[in-house]
Amino acid sequence: MAERRRGAALEKALLDAAWEELSAQGYARFTMDAVVKRAGTSPSVLYRRWSDRDELAQATIAHRLRELILDIPDTGSLREDVLTLMREINATRAELIPTMFAQLAAHYQATGTRPSDLTDPTATGRKEATDVIFDRAVERGEVNPEHLTERIKSLPFDLLRHEILATFAPAADRTLQEIVDTIFLPLVTPGPGVIFARPHGGWTGAMRPAGP
Amino acid sequence: MAERRRGAALEKALLDAAWEELSAQGYARFTMDAVVKRAGTSPSVLYRRWSDRDELAQATIAHRLRELILDIPDTGSLREDVLTLMREINATRAELIPTMFAQLAAHYQATGTRPSDLTDPTATGRKEATDVIFDRAVERGEVNPEHLTERIKSLPFDLLRHEILATFAPAADRTLQEIVDTIFLPLVTPGPGVIFARPHGGWTGAMRPAGP
DNA sequence: GGAGTAAGATAGTCAACCTATCTAATGGAG
DNA sequence: CTCCATTAGATAGGTTGACTATCTTACTCC
Secondary structure (H helix, E strand, O other): OOOOOOHHHHHHHHHHHHHHHHHHHOHOOOOOHHHHHHOOOOOOHHHOOOOOOOHHHHHHHHHHHHHHEEEOOOOHHHHOOOOHHHHHHHHHHOOHHHHHHHHHHHHHHHHHOHHHHHHHHHOOOOHHHHHHHHHHHHOOOOOOHHHHHHHHHHHHHHHHHHHHHHHHHOOOOHHHHHHHHHHHHHHHHHOOOOOOOOOOOOOOOEEEOOOO | OEEEEEEHHHHHHHHHHHHOOOOOOOHHOOOOHHHHHOOOOHHHHHHHOOOOOOHHHHHHHHHHHHHOOEEEOOOHHHHHHHHHHHHHHHHHHOHHHHHHHHHHHHHHHHOOOOHHHHHHHHHOHHHHHHHHHHHHHOOOOOOHHOOOOOOHHHHHOOOOOHHHHHHHHOHHHHHHHHHHHHHHHHOOOOOOOOOOOOOOOOOOOOEEEOOO
């Protein structure tokens, strides 16, 4: 083994190997030994960076989230923007979300706290991304801004996340349309309703602005 | 130790001890040894009944679910019926749901299947229970039955479950009201909407008919 | 009152976490 | 170009917990 990896390249190789183990074996069967073997390295190299299995799992998920940044769609209609985003989440994160949840649950039950890098909607950029979509819809006069409470803005994504967690699989496209057409849009497009306001975080992941 | 437990009494003691471990330590730190010690028994007694840790965890959760059968409320209004049921779920199952999910995820990732006794809505009676509430609301003329798709009937309970899973804690009562008043009721009480039909299971648990 | 059944004790194997200690490749300083 | 600090990578071992095997002893049922 003449070529010896170092620094960022090594770290990426370790996290990629860890993700392959995590997605193939599931959180419960995720072992340090298997990651060591798959990455072709030694225990000390792993433990120098992450002090235990929990930390490695968390870093692996965070790394994966960073690789799965989504584009913010701009299709000209709220329905298509929301559906497009849901389809992207459905396609890219259906595998990640249950693993992420298992990690959150394990970490929470062990420590009483949740790893902030996996949940902070500001850090992950989710809230800002969907707000861009909703702001455009308001500008176009498609929706009444008074209907857009935090809970309703996150509603289609909450329901998608719930669906993925309940089935451990991507949702059918018909399901996404059903959520948007029979639940979300009827709530934001017609007459008045009782308005509440409350901060409401999410943990579906980060997004970046759409290109030119 | 002159008194030696047997049969159903022993089994209940084992499952109770297992539940105390499961809720105290969390799924990831749930160990057979600790259950053996807490129940004051021996490994063979456990392994005679459940062949591994996964099976014991599953049986423990199913046992707990059986102990937490909910009454079906009958308050005279759909809003109060749904809110009452959500409050009961929130109060009794907020601790159980994340553990249950961790077990489902572990079992699914290990085997590719999900333990049917934890998910089958017919076996757990959940679907029938909520249908009673909705049937009464239709009889009273409170809602248009055409609005009551399977997804919309389960909507408030799905959102509550999502909230519990996202926070690992019971939802605030204000949150329950927000879900019912700003999302659920506006969808089932006013004008028309696109109608879909699709079976949609749940796994919040079993209920029994309300008493006289 | 005796026999079969199952509770409970004890000891051991194996896998996986994590630590300690060592060797050697690599990049940078001079 | 050479030396040195850093850290990749190898190996071996302590510890915990899953699961098995074997044995003794209480309890139940006939």
